Amino acid sequence: MSVLRVPDPAAALRDFVARVSPYDPEPAAGPVGSVDVRTGDGVETILVTPHLARALAEALAGYRDRADRGTCASCGGRRLDENLHCADCGRLHGVLGEVIASQAERVRLGEPAGSGDAAP
Ligand SMILES: [Zn+2]
Known part of the structure; x- marks a missing residue:
């Protein structure tokens, strides 16, 4: 049994979107894609704007385990x-x-x- 806490991936993405979206320089730009997160509660779709795509790419590239x-x-x-x-x-x-x-x-x-x- 794992002792590590597993965060809710949909909640983590929602929190990330909430943190970066106020700084979107082109908030009216349409989505360039979407991310579907499937959990035990169902599927959550998060629309990916150009700003969110850049922020996600930067965050993932900067991640170090x-x-x-x-x-x-x-x-x-x-x-x-x-x-x-x-x-x-x-x-x-x-x-x-x-x-x-x-x-x-x-x-x-x-x-x-x-x-x-x-x-x-
Ligand atoms: Zn070695």
């Missing part, structure tokens, strides 16, 4: 965890990820904390 941590330099995979550890090839990325992995390896080997590369 919260789980997007870039691309693995070794294998090109996109599944980097919060420690920048590649789930596909195992490479660690970033200074913090390397330090955490190095410290974990020292603990695993039974070496004292603080020994190794970082000690002067």
